[in-house]
Amino acid sequence: MKHFLQVQGLAKRYPSPDGKGRLTVFEDANFTVEKGEFVCVIGHSGCGKSTILNILAGLDEASAGTVIMNGKEVAGPSLQRGVVFQNYSLLPWLSALNNVAFGVRARWPEWNKWQVTEHSMKFLELVSLKDAINRKPAQLSGGMRQRVSIARAFATQPQLLLLDEPFGALDALTRGVIQEELLKIWHETKQTVFMITHDVDEAILLSDRVLLMTNGPHARVAESVKIAIPRPRDRNSVIHHPAYYRIRNHLVEFLLSRSRELTDHAARSGENMNTDPAAIPLEVDPSLENSGIPDLALKRRTARAQVIDHLKPTSTSA
Numbered sequence: 001m002k003h004f005l006q007v008q009g010l011a012k013r014y015p016s017p018d019g020k021g022r023l024t025v026f027e028d029a030n031f032t033v034e035k036g037e038f039v040c041v042i043g044h045s046g047c048g049k050s051t052i053l054n055i056l057a058g059l060d061e062a063s064a065g066t067v068i069m070n071g072k073e074v075a076g077p078s079l080q081r082g083v084v085f086q087n088y089s090l091l092p093w094l095s096a097l098n099n100v101a102f103g104v105r106a107r108w109p110e111w112n113k114w115q116v117t118e119h120s121m122k123f124l125e126l127v128s129l130k131d132a133i134n135r136k137p138a139q140l141s142g143g144m145r146q147r148v149s150i151a152r153a154f155a156t157q158p159q160l161l162l163l164d165e166p167f168g169a170l171d172a173l174t175r176g177v178i179q180e181e182l183l184k185i186w187h188e189t190k191q192t193v194f195m196i197t198h199d200v201d202e203a204i205l206l207s208d209r210v211l212l213m214t215n216g217p218h219a220r221v222a223e224s225v226k227i228a229i230p231r232p233r234d235r236n237s238v239i240h241h242p243a244y245y246r247i248r249n250h251l252v253e254f255l256l257s258r259s260r261e262l263t264d265h266a267a268r269s270g271e272n273m274n275t276d277p278a279a280i281p282l283e284v285d286p287s288l289e290n291s292g293i294p295d296l297a298l299k300r301r302t303a304r305a306q307v308i309d310h311l312k313p314t315s316t317s318a
């Protein structure tokens, strides 16, 4: 099956501080994203989440591996991939409207002023900023600035939206409101989103799937966790879904213990993927009755064996 985004054997290495060896931030990162999917990535600080996002954006280079989007290898930045950084990155001398219009004009240079304004306004309205369009970034609150960044990224309608902890600096109330605006805008546009977050509840509210990364160095994308909660979702009702706490516990337990255990195991197995349990992400659906944590070690071994069997060259009879 052809995936919209296919990441294979991705690794990032830096020379070690003493200059004698190399520091592997993450390696053997293998995952896919389907068109229209909303995927969140969670992992401890420093495991390489932003580095992966920047490689997907074409802003950083991998030390090994490939990223294929829509059948083409990602090499360098492109208007087909929009990024929202944690620090807003708006142009301070332009109004909210012109910050969005700037991106829209770059995307559709043939559009006249009226078309650009109308399109930009539509996205500012979706993030409830209709009344603040003429204000410059310095005259906006942090939450409002982040809304402008989100409107700008969605307005240019890239094939892939990359969000690096877009709500990290916001208070809980503002965060909740913008999360719902993000869901609304995503429903409207059906764009594919890859988002980093540290917030387990945010990931469950927003995503179809959560990728879990083990701790660095030598971090891996160890699990792909399905969020089997029907949409539309909102903050108040999602927590009452019967699967909510099963999913939440699964994610929290990964962060508290499995992320470290798998890292320790990987360190013991050196660079041998065949003995590293986290090198191939395990697909988990915690909403199902039989997906308890004790089963995971067995599932992980079975999944790995299946993938390794699949990778083995088939013997052809002479």
Ligand SMILES: Nc1ncnc2c1ncn2[C@@H]1O[C@H](COP(=O)(O)OP(=O)(O)OP(=O)(O)O)[C@@H](O)[C@H]1O
Pocket (backbone or CB within 6 Å): 014, 025, 043, 044, 045, 046, 047, 048, 049, 050, 051, 052, 216
């Ligand atoms: N130029 C560099 N030289 C050496 N190491 C680097 C360099 N740039 C980044 N790193 C290391 O790469 C690792 C991954 O960084 P990255 O920013 O991707 O982490 P992250 O998972 O996004 O963390 P956070 O959750 O804190 O944002 C870090 O340990 C960082 O120290």
Ligand SMILES: [Mg+2]
Pocket (backbone or CB within 6 Å): 049, 050, 051
């Ligand atoms: Mg980061």
